[in-house]
Amino acid sequence: MSFLAGFQPMTRRSLLGGIAASSALVMLHPFAARAAANQAHLRIMETTDIHVHVFPYDYYADKPNDTLGLARTASIIDAIRAEAGNSMLIDNGDFLQGNPMGDYIAYERGMKDGDVHPVIKAMNVLGYDAGTLGNHEFNYGLDFMFKVLAGSGFPCVCANLTKGQLASDPKQDELFLKPYVIVEKQIRDGSGATSPVKVGFIGFVPPQIMVWDAKNLEGKAQTRDIVDAAKAWVPVMKEEGADIVIALSHSGIDGSGLSDRMENASLYLAGVDGIDAVFTGHQHLVFPGPKDFEGITGADIKKGTLMGKPAVMGGFWGSHMGLIDLLLEKDGKSWKIVDFTTEARPIYHRDENRKIVADVKDKAEVTAAVKDEHEATLAYVRRPVGKTSAPLYSYFALVADDPSVQIVSNAQTWYIKDMLKEGPYKDYPVLSAAAPFKAGGRGGAEYFTDVPAGDIAIKNVADLYLYPNTVQAVLITGEQVKNWLEMSAGMFNQVKAGAKDAALLNSAFPSYNYDVIDGVTYQIDLSQPARFDKDGKLINPDAHRIVDLQFDGKPIDPAQKFVVATNNYRAGGGGKFPEIAGDKVIFVAPDTNRDVVVRYIVEQGTINPSADANWSFKPLPGTTAIFETGPKARQFAGEIKGAKIEDAGDGENGFAKFRLVL
Structure with missing residues (x-):
């Protein structure tokens, strides 16, 4: 016994x-008390x-x-x-x-x-x-x-x-x-x-x-x-x-x-x-x-x-x-x-x-x-460790390709290519999945990344990557890449063609689950219903929001294998993305995503975070949708690639409203 x-x-x-004070009675472990x-x-x-x-x-x-x-x-x-x-x-x-x-x-x-x-x-x-x-x-x-x-x-x-x-x-x-x-x-x-x-x-x-x-x-x-x-x-x-x-x-x-x-x-x-x-x-x-x-x-x-x-x-x-x-x-x-x-x-x-x-x-x-x-x-973290040639902000991260997400994706791609260059996966194409973390919502009208062009300090990386996740890589097919993006597209409400100022964003969908995948190009067709529900269950088998998905300038091959750089949360099944779980993981990095971004900045000296507009919404003539973001977004609205955005006045609780012309 x-x-x-x-x-x-x-x-x-x-x-x-x-042990509340030095004079208090110490509670001995039973082994010590009864030996x-x-x-x-x-x-x-x-x-x-x-x-x-x-x-x-x-x-x-x-x-x-x-x-x-x-x-x-x-x-x-x-x-x-x-x-x-x-x-x-x-x-x-x-x-x-x-x-x-x-x-x-x-x-x-x-x-x-x-x-x-x-x-x-x-x-x-x-x-x-x-x-x-x-x-x-x-x-x-x-x-x-x-x-x-x-x-x-x-x-x-x-x-x-x-x-x-x-x-x-x-x-x-x-x-x-x-x-x-x-x-x-x-x-x-x-x-x-x-x-x-x-x-x-x-x-x-x-x-x-x-x-x-x-x-x-x-x-x-x-x-x-x-x-x-x-x-x-x-x-x-x-x-x-x-x-x-x-x-x-x-x-x-x-x-x-x-x-x-x-x-x-x-x-x-x-x-x-x-x-x-x-x-x-x-x-x-x-x-x-x-x-x-x-x-x-x-x-x-x-x-x-x-x-x-x-x-x-x-x-x-x-x-x-x-x-x-x-x-x-x-x-x-x-x-x-x-x-x-x-x-x-x-x-x-x-x-x-x-x-x-x-x-x-x-x-x-x-x-x-x-x-x-x-x-x-x-003193070290508060001084510059590199430069950014353009502002890093997330005001439009949910409606257009975004510089704050782009730089994280660039860093992950750089890191995974280096880590896998000598192993059995060295010849597979590397994609990168990254999501915006600070994108307003319940965080409020000030809850956005906003780092001006010029010097960038290590502590600014916290604005780019909030969580202490670690880098992981998964090996998946082109079909699974498409379904990953279909799940991400649950960020948006369905918008009927010809609608005027329809509500764009699904408020129940967390921004950290809105993954953008770099290395491919694609459009999102908002006229389609969501293919998956919030738990990754297929609810509309005939719906395909992700259209014109291409790799290397050609339609993606559903059977082709891709390495996708991501984080431990997503690779382990976080967000319940279809077929993305631990059995797909081929590389578990010893480094956090934050550390990888810092190393990338140090390596590059000057980073170019300009978004490459690898994704956009499919045009819907005569259609507009409304979304809210921080009021500071107004200074950047005219420079967004791949999207036509108009100021639509003030929203509630300090937010600003913008119109997306589809």
């Missing part, structure tokens, strides 16, 4: 109530996918953000240690890149020998016991990464990153880092006596870094399959006396079946003999939890186990602290696990109005350690 039979797990609120003389409670805490988010601050939006920041997670660390009989702290990778502070240090300030990177400064304050590498550690090159690691106050391990060709036996690989470390920790048992336990930590990175960072790694490094490396090294750790073996797996959870060089291999890693617990990450999700990994055989989303072993994934950007609590029992001279609990504890919650409420404050020692770099980063 479980030691915890009948026990009600602690919640965040009960914890905060129990016998030969038993000890060991709590292992995980941070993962910090991505340089030390401060609770969104540098793109240039404002505080209560959902992120290692300085906030650090406050949880103090409280969580207070609950535990004994504790250790690990990091599961992706700490080095992912926000403008990381780019500022890498591209602007640089790393001299002896410098300590700001994220390492913050981590050193907290006393980590071990860490591993994530895929983003390689984004700035090996030399930069090793300069950063040199400042670390804790060992970093990785068992599947080699300096050259793979040996026939993984144990013969020439590795960049130690494959594992065995930490001898003095722990206090239920009687108060102390004795050592040997905790082994072994680390893994996704093998796909050889594709994602080929320019930095080709000819310099190689990667081995995660599960193969574990099977080779875990027995060695046991032979060297590790009482328990903890996998630090910067690899997600995928139940599709074990395959060679699997990116998200943590489920099958947990099945390796000798591994006692798995810390996972990389996917920016939460485990255990109610939804992210539901239905995966071998993953218990309530108990928090993979293949029956304790496992946790602690969100991203410091949003959660991953916890694995172990009840250890002494068996002769060694320790074994006799019970466990797992938890991903957040730093914030949403109230009944869905408003974000911070549960903890900053840890002053962490913010103080990185204060200078934070202020330097603010």
Whole structure:
């Protein structure tokens, strides 16, 4: 029977109530409170996918953000240690890149020998016991990464990153880092006596870094399959006396079946003999939890186990602290696990109005350690990193090809072509799907992108891309491209030929689902009814709003295969677009769409966001339609390509009305 039979797990609120002040009674974990003389409670805490988010601050939006920041997670660390009989702290990778502070240090300030990177400064304050590498550690090159690691106050391990060709036996690989470390920790048992336990930590990175960072790694490094490396090294750790073996797996959870060089291999890693617990990450999700990994055989989303072993994934950007609590029992001279609990504890919650409420404050020692770099980063994001030769605005994004959408699409195409240039999809044509995010509606008459021509700063990218999505690519047919666009065309009401000032926009259709696909040309026939409903269900089989769809100047071949660059939301089935789901995904990028736009601007120097008018409405003689947008749109109405637009006066709630002449 479980030691915890009948026990009600602690919640965040009960914890905060129990540690409300330094004088308050600490609520111990049951393992700590009830351990016998030969038993000890060991709590292992995980941070993962910090991505340089030390401060609770969104540098793109240039404002505080209560959902992120290692300085906030650090406050949880103090409280969580207070609950535990004994504790250790690990990091599961992706700490080095992912926000403008990381780019500022890498591209602007640089790393001299002896410098300590700001994220390492913050981590050193907290006393980590071990860490591993994530895929983003390689984004700035090996030399930069090793300069950063040199400042670390804790060992970093990785068992599947080699300096050259793979040996026939993984144990013969020439590795960049130690494959594992065995930490001898003095722990206090239920009687108060102390004795050592040997905790082994072994680390893994996704093998796909050889594709994602080929320019930095080709000819310099190689990667081995995660599960193969574990099977080779875990027995060695046991032979060297590790009482328990903890996998630090910067690899997600995928139940599709074990395959060679699997990116998200943590489920099958947990099945390796000798591994006692798995810390996972990389996917920016939460485990255990109610939804992210539901239905995966071998993953218990309530108990928090993979293949029956304790496992946790602690969100991203410091949003959660991953916890694995172990009840250890002494068996002769060694320790074994006799019970466990797992938890991903957040730093914030949403109230009944869905408003974000911070549960903890900053840890002053962490913010103080990185204060200078934070202020330097603010100056960095507020100054120009490139130029735009034309204004970037979204006032007409729903009625004509639009510069704010165009630049995102250009950046996605540029990125995906580069990422796939050496792989099996290198010869497929690349299209790009992008949608306007700031397009008025419920956001109000000021809720539009509006960046003037001239200098463009990193923070302006937040105006172009609101969400922290990541880039993905799908492989689909020409017919599926057409249906993707048919679904997008649900943005519009049906307009009968000859109608005067008909209402154009479907107010129930969100603008972020109005995808424009670049790389093809097409028209939208508003006289037709919508082919699909809001759930992607075919409701009008004979309706075809998308007409004259062409690729390379010719009618699109329904059977031809296309790679389409998009984001993880759409590629994963977000918006319920017909036949667009995870089974079509061929590439999952390690980068956010925002980061890709920033890189594109830096690469280009001066961007040309002028829309190429690859789509328009099919002419309907004698027909007009009315739509609303921001009043600032009036200065741009005369320069819209592919559409005739007239000022139709003022609308309600500060909006301006315009007439589309069809």
